[in-house]
Amino acid sequence: MAxxxxxxxxxxxHEHALAASRRAGRIAIVRETLGITAYANEDFALALRELRTYRRISGKDDQIALMVDSERGIGRPDRALETGRAVDRSSLPTPVRVSLAIAMSGARLDQGDLELALGELEIPELDPDRAFEWSPALFAARAAVLEDLGRDEEAAFWAHRAEVAAEALGVDEAGDEELIVEDGLIEDEFFDVESSADGSAAGDSVTEPESADEDKGDDEDEVASEGVDTDALKPEPTVEDEVRELLGEIDADADAADSGTEATERDA
Structure with missing residues (x-):
C-alpha cells in the first residue's frame, strides 16, 4: 500500500509504513521503507533515525545520500558532510555514489562554500558526452552551482546538457531514439538500434565513464564502447521513484504470497 x-x-x-514497522520492526526493508516515506514527507529527523537503523540491520550504505540530505534537512550541514565522508565511496554502486556527490555538494552550499560545492561534483561520471540514469541530476546540480558562482556561460552549458540528457533518456526508454555523440556534443538522432547477443545496442552510442570500482561487480552499469546497456538509460530517480522501486518489492512479495495462498486453497 505504501x-x-x-x-x-x-x-x-507513510501511515502504512508506520503500521508495517509496528508489526515487523526488525526487518531491514521495513525500516528502510519507513525512512524513505518519512523523507518524502520532510520528517527528516525520523528519516535519519530509520535509515540509520536500516543500515545497522542490513549492513548496507545504499541510502547514504538520503541520510546526508536528512542531516541537511535538520539544519546540520557539518554532520551531513561527516556522514558522507564516513563511507567508502569506491564501494558504492555508481548511482548511489553520484547521488551522494550531489548531496555533499548541497551541504557545501548550505555552508556557503560555493567552490567546494563545485568540487564535490568533480567525479568521473561528470562527462557531458555520456548520459546515464544519473546524468541529468548531476549536470543540473553542476549548472546550479555555476550559476551561484556567477559563471553564467558554463551554467548554461551544463543546464543544456541536463535537458538534452533527460529528454534523450526518456525517449530511449521507449526505444524510439538513441543518444549519440557527434563532435564532442550530445545530440539526438533517429536510427534503428540493433541488439547484440548480450542485449546491448549496437552502433555509435554513449558509453559509461570508467571508474575505480568497475572491477568490483558494477558490471550492470558497464557499457561497451560500441554498445549501450539500455537498462542503464533511465531518468535520474526522484525520491518518489526510489520509494516506488523499493516498495514495489513489497507488492511483488505480497502478490506471490496471495498466489500461494490461492493455490493452497485449491489443493485443499
Whole structure:
C-alpha cells in the first residue's frame, strides 16, 4: 500500500509504513521503507533515525545520500558532510555514489562554500558526452552551482546538457531514439538500434565513464564502447521513484504470497 500511495498521497503511504514497522520492526526493508516515506514527507529527523537503523540491520550504505540530505534537512550541514565522508565511496554502486556527490555538494552550499560545492561534483561520471540514469541530476546540480558562482556561460552549458540528457533518456526508454555523440556534443538522432547477443545496442552510442570500482561487480552499469546497456538509460530517480522501486518489492512479495495462498486453497 505504501508503494501504491507514495505518489498520490505520501502522508497516507507513510501511515502504512508506520503500521508495517509496528508489526515487523526488525526487518531491514521495513525500516528502510519507513525512512524513505518519512523523507518524502520532510520528517527528516525520523528519516535519519530509520535509515540509520536500516543500515545497522542490513549492513548496507545504499541510502547514504538520503541520510546526508536528512542531516541537511535538520539544519546540520557539518554532520551531513561527516556522514558522507564516513563511507567508502569506491564501494558504492555508481548511482548511489553520484547521488551522494550531489548531496555533499548541497551541504557545501548550505555552508556557503560555493567552490567546494563545485568540487564535490568533480567525479568521473561528470562527462557531458555520456548520459546515464544519473546524468541529468548531476549536470543540473553542476549548472546550479555555476550559476551561484556567477559563471553564467558554463551554467548554461551544463543546464543544456541536463535537458538534452533527460529528454534523450526518456525517449530511449521507449526505444524510439538513441543518444549519440557527434563532435564532442550530445545530440539526438533517429536510427534503428540493433541488439547484440548480450542485449546491448549496437552502433555509435554513449558509453559509461570508467571508474575505480568497475572491477568490483558494477558490471550492470558497464557499457561497451560500441554498445549501450539500455537498462542503464533511465531518468535520474526522484525520491518518489526510489520509494516506488523499493516498495514495489513489497507488492511483488505480497502478490506471490496471495498466489500461494490461492493455490493452497485449491489443493485443499
Amino acid at each position: 508503494s501504491r500511495l507514495i505518489d498520490e498521497d505520501p502522508a497516507l503511504a
